Amino acid sequence: MSAAPSGEPADLTALAPRRGYLLALLVLIGALILVFVTWRVARERELRSAESEFVAQTAVMTDLLRQRMIYYELVARGGVSLFGSVARPTPQQWQAYVDGMNLPRRFPAMIGLGFGGYVRSSRLPELQTEWREAGYGLLEVRPRGIRRDYGPILYLEPRTPANAAAIGYDMYSEPTRAAAMLAALESGQARLSGPVRLIQDDANESLGLLLYLPVYRGGDRPQSVDARRTSMQGWVYVPFRMKRFVEASMGTAFSEERFRVYDVTDGYPRLLYASVNGRGEAETDRNAPAFKLSTTLDAYGRNWRIDFESPAQARAAPRLASLQNMLALGLFASLLLYAVALTLARTEDRARKIAVRMTEDYRRSETRFRSAMRYSAIGKALLDSEGRIVEANPALVAIVGNSEESLLGTRFDALFETDDAELAGHAHGRTDTDGVHRATRRLHREDGLVRQVQLTYAPVPGNVGQDISGLVQVEDVTERLRAEARVHALNRTLEARVALRTRELSQANQELEAFAYSVSHDLRAPLRAIEGFSRILVEKHAPQLDEAGRGYLGRVRKAAGRMGELIDALLHMSRLTRSELRLERVDLAKLAGEIVEELRAGDPQRNVEVTIAPALSVVGDAALLRNLLSNLLGNAWKFTRGNARARIEFGVHANAQGLPEYYVRDNGAGFAQEYVGKLFRPFQRLHTDEDFPGHGIGLASVKRIVERHGGAIRAEGVEGKGATFTFTLPGE
Template identity: 50%
Template sequence: MRRGHLLAFLVLAVALLLVTLYARSAGERERLLAEASFVSDAEQLADTIRQRLLQYELSLRGGVALHSAAADTPTRRQWRGYVDGLDLGRQLPGLQGIGYVAYLDPAGLVRLQMQRRDAGDGLFMLEPRGVRERYGAIVYYEPEDAASPTVIGYDQYSDPVRRTAMDAARDSGDVHLTAPLTLRRGDAGVLMFAPVYRTARQPVSQAARQQLLEGWVHAPLRTEGFLGASGIRVDSGLALRIVDITDGGEQAVLASSRFDSERQGASVHSVIQTLYGRTWRYDFQSTSALASPGINELRITLGVGIAASLLLFAVVMTLAHTQSRAETLAARLSDSYRRSEQRFRNAMHYSAIGMVLLDRNGAIVESNPAMADIAGLSQTALSGTLFEGYFVEPAASPGATGTLPAVADVVQRSDRCLRRQDGDVREVHLASTLLPGDTLSDVVRLVQVEDVTERVRAEAEVRALNRTLESRVEKRTRELTRANHELESFAYIVSHDLRAPLRSIDGFSRILSERYHQTLDVQGQDYLARVRNAAARMDALIDALLKMSRISRGEFRRMPLDLSRMASEVIAELRQTDPARLVDVSIDPGLGAEGDAVLVRNLLENLLGNAWKFTAGTPEARIAFVREGDWFEVRDNGAGFDAEYAGKLFRPFQRLHREDEYTGHGVGLASVKRIVERHGGSIEAEGAPGRGATFRFTLAMPPAPRPAD
């Protein structure tokens, strides 16, 4: 055992030494490769920027060609069509736009302003203003945006930085860049100018170029976001800074977000390029330590070597322990499998629902006692038979019974008719699912069979009873409708038959009073007056009875109602009929509900009219219409009533006060009850003699919430 330990330590030391030597030599090689890769990436990125600027130059050359091909200065529409055709947003995303700068003397500026005015483009304003020997005014700029009005008319020639590049482009006939400057829109950037001459062929001499120059096609390049907008991708491990060194100094053109001039130990590589009259220096900086992809492999190799050495030392010591644990685990798994198998067998055996296990051909491999009871056969007789053969009709979906494979973890359900061994047909509900396991297993599907015959029959009986009940309800509805029509006819007949004798009584009584006034004494005249009053009261009672009967028959129209406004109108009418009375009326604002406007107006007229009537003998009379929860309430401090007789209030012709005290027909509250019930609500009353009364009711729709005070 001791020798084994010494050998293990020796192997570990030798292995660590070899891994260290290999790591040092390979690390140096990978560092050199990483530096070469860094320089290559920098050179490639610099060339990519040059290629992008070359594409911008070609777009400006196209604008120059447009001017050379036209007999006169291109129109705004032609210029816009050319720029739209370039599709700057997709083809040249780093380019902010393309414009045309006219090279003008004072007389040429006046002609341009006159032409623009005659063309209907308005007054062409030059900025900055002032008289100068030469102008370089921006005439066209596309694409247009919110900042375009500040660009058109700007004299580029008035700025020394711009003029230097414009003169260089004029004298050389080539495209020139400006030094870094602030663009007209306020952003930092540079401008690119391409000269436009009056002739299609470029003049040879510098003097001829100055004489034949018409203007420049220019394009602004915004420094911020130039790399991302131009589609020039800077690698995550590489930072870039561009510096203009044309005049001997250093002017920053742009820098990527990760470039840090104060970073210590970072590798830096510079590339100098001369582009369109400017000399740019590209400073490339690594944002992290240089490393090639092989460094990670070396680290992994080193880690693996160390780990392998340690594992080799531990393997022998752990083999015996591992074998012991494997044997213990195998015993536990076998025991767990046996318990799981027993639970499944118990579930199959004692389940009240029939269960069958099917093979790939749909044959029954195993079944439970409940399935044997449903089929009327023994479990032994079921084994080996085709499950599909026990059904009356073929399956609508073959996969539902296992004859075809279906999607795993999906339960397929169906209702079918199963024929028992004794010929009885039973309604069963099937729930079939695939069983996960070995592809060579003889069991592939579990089907649960539930006998739902009694439930189906009960549902059929319920449906039959429902049809019978609907027929009875329809019959009773017809009988009720016929009874209502008969009652309506009876009411009109009674009112007509009763009114005829009443009119005779009233008419002959009036004739007696008028013709035999001198013959009849005072007592006779009083008798005749009582007869006429009784006839008039009987006629009013007939009208009230007919009015109450119409409440249940009229057309019902539900709509939103403003109960506060209705109550105010009813109180105003009561004050007009009895202007001498002083009653304190309080109505909550914002009371609303839904219902029939005519019926609800009748309801409020009866309740508020009763409150007005029964407070006639009360000093400091008060009436209130408020809401408490879902209830509307009409309160008064009038005569009130005995709570013992509250049940009579809503019956027709029931009175709790004498007629000589308070007038009325006794049908108002009965009408109120019918209106509330027709709206699906309820009504109740409470009161005490001499202490007022409160009537509360609800409608079908609950009232709106009470507004905060």
């Protein structure tokens, strides 16, 4: 490629593709900014909406508390009205009034409705005398002591043991109650006490509150404080538990909300109520509330602060999750747009480079072709439409053995034997469908040598004014053909050697089988001797042996019997790999049904639920496949013995490649998955012989049968929950 005429055009040419990459980067940055701004605006809008909903919900909850307190005031005012109609109602009248209101059902947090008298110290003996003469019993005011004013509980209904025990308690003696009672007396309005421990409750109960309404003689409402003290008759009061009060006010609609109620009247907060889902646990990023709000409530002279907390952000604003998906989709679209812009920039850069190189490549193409012709190790020649040589390279001159000048203008087919019909056909213009023709010819050199050459004809258009129709490549393959002949001879020799080794291997297998039978026969002889002599000892000399000796003889006989069983199992497993496969179509479902019937007949006292999928057709050796299913189903039957609701399933499902996989599943003893590698090894057992007897050969035989059929087997299990054995077999 030629250099640029000056430095400035070269710099502009280099900067042109960079502008495309810069534009792609700007597209990415702009798209990301747009996505983030859109997501941020939508997120803030969603959070504001959720916060507004949270604020509205807190207002509803605060109003519910206020309304419930108003209901309590109305109940207390009913008691005041009773005193307005009767100078002093009797306990029976008070009980009838309270029973008619059905307080436990309507207001479960309310302990009762009571009346506490306002008694001067000088009038206390007179009140006790009136109480006793009216037949109400002894009025014992407690705690004892001389005080200026008393506020004993005279009436408290409904009549429960705890309420009856509270009669006579001087509420005026306790500062928190006395403050609320005095505030009600002086204001003439209902007043709420601070948090106290109700006398009806034990230490485990929640805090309680009392709502007091003053009762004046004759139902009047004095205007001055002194007149109120003079006319004061007592207080109708409502004791209630704070926890039940809040729960009854909220109902089930707000049972999951998190909030706390504090009494802040005295300048420092006192906890009245904390919801179950409140901040009783440490806050983390996951369960930290999304919003917080504090409201105040004027509760009959007491100031309550209610601290609300919303759920975590995921629950407070559930639609944020969809915004996260929108953000991910926007990021993906931005990256996709960037990829498109980057691809266009690269395409433009590549096209620019190709355009710059094209002119130089065109000028150099003929030079490369001439160089390839001249320096190629394969003979090449350009032919005209009549098959004459227009140009030949040095390699062709060396193969033919003539000079380049003598070859020019010579018919190419004159260099070879004239009885080759294939070349003659090509010389007349016949070619293959792809335009390339290949042939092997015998070449007669000037020195008399005969060589085999490989010819490849291909159409090649020449320049304007040139009469060139094709290119022929000539490769001397004489030595290669001779080498191929030698390879064929070696292959025949190798086949003979393979046949010889096969016969030797078959003979070795036969000798190994004979050796196995001989060894098993030789092993059985001493086993029979051990078993026979130990049996004689047991039958004839057992009285001379102590209990330990007889136990040792029993172990010897048991070990000899087990060794005989192991020899039989080994011989059986060796036959599996030596027997010839007799392939036929086999219905595994039918085989499995027969095996299960045999298991039921051999163990009739067991009730096992067995499920077998229908029509499980495979191609294989029927005897070996029966052995395979007998081992798998027998194991499932054995290892579910300890399960009262044993279940075995034999079926098929498709694997990831869509091929059928057969499985045997049970809910028996199972095994630890970390020991799965030992299952298919001979004599490797994961359970003791006392729990589940066996030889450890069954699963090893199963693995060999499956692999002989070209399949594979795997096992999955959980201790105490069962096992699943999955295997593959050819369908055709």
